[in-house]
Amino acid sequence: MRGRRRHGDLEHEILAVLASEEVALTPAQVRDRLGGGLAYNTVTTVLSRLFDKGQATREQTGRAFAYRPVRERAQVTAFQMRRLLDGEDDRAAVLARFVGALTPADEAFLAEMLRRADQEQG
Incomplete structure (x- = not known):
């Protein structure tokens, strides 16, 4: 079983996943790339927070959003x-x-x- 992450660790991991791809990723795709047993809602919440902080952009893809890191x-x-x-x-x-x-x-x-x-x- 994996221990608790320190504050901000999951955000950094998710940003690293987004940065490793050339295309925008949905929460489900981010979750799959992270592996482990994260809940979909947890990933969605972190992605929304990254968007709110200006660290990620998002675009509508079907019923979900797909996210990209802000690189600058x-x-x-x-x-x-x-x-x-x-x-x-x-x-x-x-x-x-x-x-x-x-x-x-x-x-x-x-x-x-x-x-x-x-x-x-x-």
């Missing part, structure tokens, strides 16, 4: 920043503190990115 760390970080911002009541205060904590180089880069976005929209 910057994409995961941006998603997490957006979720934190969305959870705040005073977005302006959070953004002001964020900008105030930037280095001059980061601030200049952000200003340039905002100018480009404004030009693309206008």
